[in-house]
Amino acid sequence: MKTLIFLLQKEFKQIFRNKILLALIFIIPVVQLLIFPLAADYEMKNISIVVVDHDHSPYSRKLISKIVASGYFNLYASAGSFEEAFRFIENDKADLVLEIPKNFERELVVEKSQQLFIAANAINGIKAGLGGAYINRIIVDFNTDVRLEWIQPERFNAVPVIQVTSSNRFNPGMNYRFFMVPGILVFLVTLVASYMCALNTVREKEIGTIEQINVTPIKKYQFILGKLIPFWVIGVFVFTVGLFIVARLVYGIIPLGSITLLFAYLAVYLVAMLGLGLLVSTYCQTQQQVMFVMFFFMMIFVLMSGLFTPIESMPAWAYVIARCNPVTYFMEVIRMVVLKGSRLADIRLHFIVMFGFALLFNLWAVIHYKKTT
Amino acid sequence: MQKDIVIQVNNLTKCFGDFTAVDTISFEVYRGEVFGFLGANGAGKTTAMRMLCGLSTPTSGEAAIAGYDVYRQTENIKKSIGYMSQKFSLYEDLTVAENIKLFGGIYGLTNQEIKEKSAQLTGRLYMNDQRHKMVGSLPLGWKQKLAFSIAIIHQPKIVFLDEPTGGVDPVTRRQFWNLIYDAAAQGITVFITTHYMDEAEYCNRISMMVDGKIKALDSPSNLKRQFSSGSMYEVFLRLARGAQRTSD
Secondary structure (H helix, E strand, O other): OHHHHHHHHHHHHHHHHOHHHHHHHHHHHHHHHHHHHHHOOOOOOOEEEEEEEOOOOHHHHHHHHHHHHOOOEEEEEEEOOHHHHHHHHHOOOOOEEEEEOOOHHHHHHHOOOOOOEEEEOOOOHHHHHHHHHHHHHHHHHHHHHHHHHHOOOOOOOOOOOOOOOOOOOOOOOOOHHHHHHHHHHHHHHHHHHHHHHHHHHHHHHHHOHHHHHHOOOOOHHHHHHHHHHHHHHHHHHHHHHHHHHHHHHHOOOOOOOOHHHHHHHHHHHHHHHHHHHHHHHHHOOOHHHHHHHHHHHHHHHHHOOOOOOOHHHOOHHHHHHHHOOHHHHHHHHHHHHHHHOOOHHHHHHHHHHHHHHHHHHHHHHHHHOOOOO | OOOOEEEEEEEEEEEEOOEEEEEEEEEEEEOOOEEEEEEOOOOOHHHHHHHHOOOOOOOEEEEEEOOEEOOOOHHHHHHHEEEEOOOOOOOOOOEHHHHHHHHHHHOOOOHHHHHHHHHHHHHHOOOHHHOOOEHHHOOHHHHHHHHHHHHOOOOOOEEEEEOOOOOOOHHHHHHHHHHHHHHHHOOOEEEEEOOOHHHHHHOOEEEEEEOOEEEEEEOHHHHHHHOOOOOHHHHHHHHHHOOOOOOO
16 A cells, blocks of 8 residues: 555656646647537538529529528539539539529429429538438428418318427537537547556656566556556546536536536546556557557547447447447446436446446456566 | 575576577575676576566576575565666656655655665765756766665665666766675675676676576686686686677
8 A cells, every 4th residue: 555655656746747748638628628529510511502593583593592591501603504513513612513494483383393403412421411401401491482472371281291390308409519528528538548548657668667666576456556546537637627617618518417427437437448558558568559559449439439420320240349349338428417417327237337347457457467577 | 604595596597489598597696795697798697687586487497586486486586686777767757865765665665764764875875965856867877876776775685786887987886886895795695797897806706698508607716717817808708709699
């Protein structure tokens, strides 16, 4: 126990003397939490559209202005023919082409039906899909307007219409940031804790001080705890700053659920991720190796965690990978607790799984760390 | 006079793949002795020393350090020895006092003992003014003297020194050897590797390692007589010339 205190004193002194590291600990969470949620947004805006209007009627103009007024589209250009318009897509200047046929207005009024043509640049599938969906929605709206204008509402609707109304629970404004900020907070804590811990440990290998430690009667678990505890404290600190300062003051996110529960989960999660960092450091000899190995893990962990894309919609094999990923569990827990106000009973399984990860990584690290080679 | 044996080595061998770094070496070191462990670069000195310190497991053979077995009792060995590696290995981003405190603490000294030792140690090294300086800012010779003093802070039975005076100026080397003699006078056995032949003369006994084997082991004066050489330098050249391995 006393040995551990001496080791902890040493680690904290070294961390506080490393000015660059210290600055990063403070700056990374704040800056990244300010940048990512504002930039990494799924809502598609600024979709460039090229319109080919063969009709030039009041109605066609009305439709175009309705599209532009929606806020999702930029009218990039008007083209005389579809071929001309398509060139804009080929040159990557435009995302969508809308072709309004000749006699659009007349046929719409007289024949009561009309066809429009949309071509989307599907290189960015999400953009094409969402752009197409938005424009369909606008046209349906436009259609209703036209009907109201020209067709006398019948007393009884000949065709029964089912109206769907929905209410968005837990995030009523569908605010994308409420969803992203907690997720990015998890990502940051993961990054800061596991990277720093692994790098710090391997640095001792590089400069040779670990040999001096290995030749002393220090117990392996003491050494591991001496590395784990300081970075655990830093992880909790980063999370606290992110949650109470950035998320609350900047984005107005106040967790619905218990903050104690959130921190309890964080505590276990950090032990698991630090354990992973230590495990990696027992296999690596240089900081360069650590950087690459951790980068490999972090890429998979973050992309497969549900941070950006829901894991439920992944293929079955990918879903299995996501389920073996510790980050997934914290990602779910933080969103459940912050947005839904979930209680301990709701996340009991998440706790059990995370205890498992913590035990696995740390035991493995202690066993694999050899004082004698 | 019955001599206490503190290091007993029997046919100790270490192989890395098909390369035999240390080849069936056997020797004994007595209590309070200054034992020089000589050999060219790549002769296997460091590998042998790492086995004796419990940092590396031997491939075969036996060795007992302070009565503890190098296979099964490495942690007991570590309590009884001090070690100063070829690489400087104090923490450069800690101060002199903090390094003393850390290693004193690791070896289980009480806070009171650490305080006393710290004052005594810095006083002896004339480093009272440097106590709160970062170790990284000290000149190499001072660092080495400090590292040695910290390696024996817990009064070990044996201290292992791996080329402790490499790159150190002659005056500081002289001071360093005074520290070594003081330690030996306190009953600490000193096991040292060096490339300086003048230093070899200061040892009670020396062993010469060539290609992983011990080719000669005796007191410096006996060795000179045996090889009918005027100096240890000549003895070294005669033995080392027979080496097959190129230096590393």
